[in-house]
Amino acid sequence: MSSPPLHLVVFSKDRAFQCTALLLSLDLYMSPAPTSLTVIYKASSPFFLEGYHELEEARRVGSRNNDCKSERNEGREIGRALEGGNKLTTSAAPSPVCLPARFVPEDALGGFASALAAVMEGWTEGGREGGRKDRKEGNEEEEEAYVMWLVDDFLFHSPLDTTPFLTLLSPKRGKGGEEGERGGGQEEEVGERVWAIHTKLHPGISYSHTLDKALHAPPLLFHRTLGTAGFLFERDETKNDDWHYPWDLCGSIYRLRDARAVIEELIPLHHDGTLASGPNQLEVWGNDALHKQAAAAAVDHHHYLLHRGVCRTAVGGGAGAADRGVSRTTVAGAAVAMPSSPSSSPPSSSATIKTAKQGAHPPPALPPPLPLLRRSPLCACPSSPAACVVTINRVQNMYQTPVYEPTSFSLSSDTSPEALEAWRRAGTSLSLLPYSLRAWCYTSVHIGDLFLSPSLPPPLPPSLVSVLLPVHNGDGALGKALRSVMREEDCEEYRLEILVIDDASTDQSSEVVR
Numbered sequence: 001m002s003s004p005p006l007h008l009v010v011f012s013k014d015r016a017f018q019c020t021a022l023l024l025s026l027d028l029y030m031s032p033a034p035t036s037l038t039v040i041y042k043a044s045s046p047f048f049l050e051g052y053h054e055l056e057e058a059r060r061v062g063s064r065n066n067d068c069k070s071e072r073n074e075g076r077e078i079g080r081a082l083e084g085g086n087k088l089t090t091s092a093a094p095s096p097v098c099l100p101a102r103f104v105p106e107d108a109l110g111g112f113a114s115a116l117a118a119v120m121e122g123w124t125e126g127g128r129e130g131g132r133k134d135r136k137e138g139n140e141e142e143e144e145a146y147v148m149w150l151v152d153d154f155l156f157h158s159p160l161d162t163t164p165f166l167t168l169l170s171p172k173r174g175k176g177g178e179e180g181e182r183g184g185g186q187e188e189e190v191g192e193r194v195w196a197i198h199t200k201l202h203p204g205i206s207y208s209h210t211l212d213k214a215l216h217a218p219p220l221l222f223h224r225t226l227g228t229a230g231f232l233f234e235r236d237e238t239k240n241d242d243w244h245y246p247w248d249l250c251g252s253i254y255r256l257r258d259a260r261a262v263i264e265e266l267i268p269l270h271h272d273g274t275l276a277s278g279p280n281q282l283e284v285w286g287n288d289a290l291h292k293q294a295a296a297a298a299v300d301h302h303h304y305l306l307h308r309g310v311c312r313t314a315v316g317g318g319a320g321a322a323d324r325g326v327s328r329t330t331v332a333g334a335a336v337a338m339p340s341s342p343s344s345s346p347p348s349s350s351a352t353i354k355t356a357k358q359g360a361h362p363p364p365a366l367p368p369p370l371p372l373l374r375r376s377p378l379c380a381c382p383s384s385p386a387a388c389v390v391t392i393n394r395v396q397n398m399y400q401t402p403v404y405e406p407t408s409f410s411l412s413s414d415t416s417p418e419a420l421e422a423w424r425r426a427g428t429s430l431s432l433l434p435y436s437l438r439a440w441c442y443t444s445v446h447i448g449d450l451f452l453s454p455s456l457p458p459p460l461p462p463s464l465v466s467v468l469l470p471v472h473n474g475d476g477a478l479g480k481a482l483r484s485v486m487r488e489e490d491c492e493e494y495r496l497e498i499l500v501i502d503d504a505s506t507d508q509s510s511e512v513v514r
Helices: 016-029 046-083 112-126 163-169 178-182 185-189 256-270 279-308 417-425 433-437 475-486 509-513
Strands: 006-013 036-042 102-105 146-151 154-156 194-198 230-234 252-255 311-314 326-331 334-339 378-382 387-390 463-471 494-502
Touching: 006 016, 006 112, 016 036, 016 046, 016 154, 016 417, 036 046, 036 112, 046 102, 046 417, 102 112, 112 256, 112 279, 146 256, 163 194, 163 230, 163 252, 252 256, 256 279, 463 475, 475 494, 475 509, 494 509
Parallel strands: 006 036, 006 146, 036 102, 194 378, 463 494
Antiparallel strands: 146 252, 154 387, 194 252, 230 378, 311 326, 326 334
């Protein structure tokens, strides 16, 4: 069974060094491989632009080597099978695969908004919303597609299998599949109620670096689709911290149709048709637009109930309620607080709102649609640390988010983008292992550790491996032996030579060698 389409987008500016580390961490720790990986980057000077060009070329070369590694591993597997009685065995874990990446300079496409639109438009070439059609038993329904937003200072430090999380987001859960046959009531319908997967969160997150305050994780819920891989939790719309951001471009996964709704519909609607000029603005405006949609939908639903004649509204509800701009709505005997319209003066305490039964306007036939956040109040996160944000510098001036000073673990006192680019050119890279070892020590998603690996010496030339094959009147088996050795073809690690030593053979051994 193929994995659902998952598109990865990395936003980067002047940080080819950190972007290199992020892509390497994706190679090592993320599975299965995404459908596409795109880096939308901006370079403020030729100094930084050169870094992205070199990174793009390195990824291109690495992707070409993937085929070489695959063919070489397959040849070795066949050789083991032939000599081991057709028992396919694997002696070691497969080498990390260099994920193919597309690099998109936003300036070349007219700015950030145009570059992002072009990338998302490209996903539709293989089918609507970037999905694949399920043709099993004549079913032409389009498969759900997903998008994961990333920034260049994000870093995976532990394995992450996205399969159970994408399954959780799927709207098809519980509709005749394995989960539906097992039963389980409301648990089968949780798919549409899950809004996002936040991969940077885990149960140990208890501090916000950006807000400089302690956090209290919401109650974490078990769901059998996730098993031990993660937890569900309910987002609190009244809070504004790492656990409750509805629209997060830092390691979060969304349905592609929901992401399109935020970017192409909600943001222009609530910001006078203006598109975001960068990822930071896209995140802030997206959160603002989602909250405005939820507030407007609450008012619309309130008016719907009034017109249907199932509720009445009067200013009251306790001392100071009018001062707070709160009205009390009675629906089927229950009192619900609703925000009063700031543009209209409140009616007297004895006044009631006319319902559709008393007025001339016909009641709406259907209730207004639920806003995105009310339709999907749940989110999910991994059950153990998988990623972090290395917050050691800032490349945008729109929002003055705090950054860490270099810690005692950092090998460099200067963590500016210019200094890190100089380190990259000197052959130094980010070391991923220390982050993995300290994963459970991080109680904030933003950390200040900078672990650098030392500069590496120039690579050695490929080693020469000589295979000595003595033979005496062995023409019957010599050909098979030679073919077996020749499967171990030359590669970047070594060159191969075969030396056949003929011990005075009187048969056709020499002819077989030739």
